[in-house]
Amino acid sequence: MHPNTSALSRRDALRFLGLAGAAALLPSFAARAADSATPAAPKPAAPAAGPAPSLAGTQAGYYRFKIGEFEAVGLDDGGFGGPLEQSPWPGGNRDKMAADLAAAFLPNDRFALPFNNLLLRMGSELVLIDAGCGPLFGPTNGKLASRLAAIGIKPEQITAVFLSHAHGDHFGGLLDAQTKAPIFTNAQHFINRREFEFWTGSSPDLSGTAIPVEDRGGAIAGAQSCLNALKSKWHFIAPGEKLLGGLEIIDAPGHTPGHIAFLFASGQEQLLHFVDTVHHHTVSFANPDWAFAYDVLPQVAVATRKKLLDRAAADRTRLFGAHMPFPALGYVRKVGDHYEHVLEPLNLG
Numbered sequence: 144m145h146p147n148t149s150a151l152s153r154r155d156a157l158r159f160l161g162l163a164g165a166a167a168l169l170p171s172f173a174a175r176a177a178d179s180a181t182p183a184a185p186k187p188a189a190p191a192a193g194p195a196p197s198l199a200g201t202q203a204g205y206y207r208f209k210i211g212e213f214e215a216v217g218l219d220d221g222g223f224g225g226p227l228e229q230s231p232w233p234g235g236n237r238d239k240m241a242a243d244l245a246a247a248f249l250p251n252d253r254f255a256l257p258f259n260n261l262l263l264r265m266g267s268e269l270v271l272i273d274a275g276c277g278p279l280f281g282p283t284n285g286k287l288a289s290r291l292a293a294i295g296i297k298p299e300q301i302t303a304v305f306l307s308h309a310h311g312d313h314f315g316g317l318l319d320a321q322t323k324a325p326i327f328t329n330a331q332h333f334i335n336r337r338e339f340e341f342w343t344g345s346s347p348d349l350s351g352t353a354i355p356v357e358d359r360g361g362a363i364a365g366a367q368s369c370l371n372a373l374k375s376k377w378h379f380i381a382p383g384e385k386l387l388g389g390l391e392i393i394d395a396p397g398h399t400p401g402h403i404a405f406l407f408a409s410g411q412e413q414l415l416h417f418v419d420t421v422h423h424h425t426v427s428f429a430n431p432d433w434a435f436a437y438d439v440l441p442q443v444a445v446a447t448r449k450k451l452l453d454r455a456a457a458d459r460t461r462l463f464g465a466h467m468p469f470p471a472l473g474y475v476r477k478v479g480d481h482y483e484h485v486l487e488p489l490n491l492g
């Protein structure tokens with residue numbers, strides 16, 4: 144029999160009970176139980192001395208993990224949400240949404256989407272995937288800068304920044320809020336050429352989205368302002384390209400025309416950062432046909448979602464997502480005509 148499949152050894156059992164040192168002395172559990180039958184005298188209660196120290200405060204907001212030889216850190220940037228009647232699934236069934244949220248033990252009268260970014264150390268490169276929302280979502284968001292400071296990384300140390308697509312929750316942290324100067328001064332900036340050309344072209348078409356007609360001009364102007372401010376820094380890439388000794392650019396169009404995902408590989412390990420291919424760990428996995436309000440090409444987005452999730456489910460690929468629950472790591476399982484997101488347990492070793 145393989146040692147790992149043998150019954151729990153008595154020594155291990157005692158270790159788990161905190162009794163390893165006593166193992167050699169004890170003839171059996173029964174004897175130990177008899178020895179400890181005498182109850183200890185109760186301790187007198189300490190006198191009350193005012194309220195206990197508060198345990199409230201901010202969370203760390205970063206989570207370290209590895210992909211083979213690559214060091215990685217998931218970085219919380221904040222998030223947004225609202226009442227279910229303002230949910231970002233315009234074609235979704237409200238009752239089904241509420242039922243899916245309740246089944247996942249979530250409040251079922253509102254939705255919430257976290258914002259996550261990913262930092263990796265790949266050899267001599269420090270690689271940032273997306274830059275958070277900066278000042279665009281108000282003072283409770285745009286935490287990326289403070290998260291980087293908390294792990295001791297200065298913006299000028301980052302050597303490569305990839306923008307997955309030109310939405311504010313991903314590009315807002317690329318430029319200084321006041322001066323509009325680049326934050327990541329020493330980094331090469333990468334974007335899919337198709338994405339850049341869509342937004343900076345003569346007439347980006349947002350008619351497929353659920354963005355109110357009167358807001359579409361502002362959305363386009365915001366993307367153009369950021370993309371053009373960094374014009375001299377962009378390096379244009381295309382899906383299928385392999386870069387930095389372990390990163391493949393994955394075609395993931397639909398949410399925006401040039402939206403890309405990122406497949407990291409080192410040794411036997413992989414991580415697929417699917418970015419905005421899926422937006423909610425419960426609703427979007429349970430209802431993969433529901434387009435998201437900001438999808439520029441909704442039907443293409445649905446097809447991309449199913450294609451990437453089918454592949455990840457079949458290959459049991461480890462996943463990271465821009466809007467998954469922090470630290471945004473997990474897996475996908477296919478169940479009939481839909482999917483389930485499986486959160487990866489934290490590893491604090």
Ligand SMILES: [Zn+2]
Pocket residue numbers: 310312313419465466
């Ligand atoms: Zn997003």
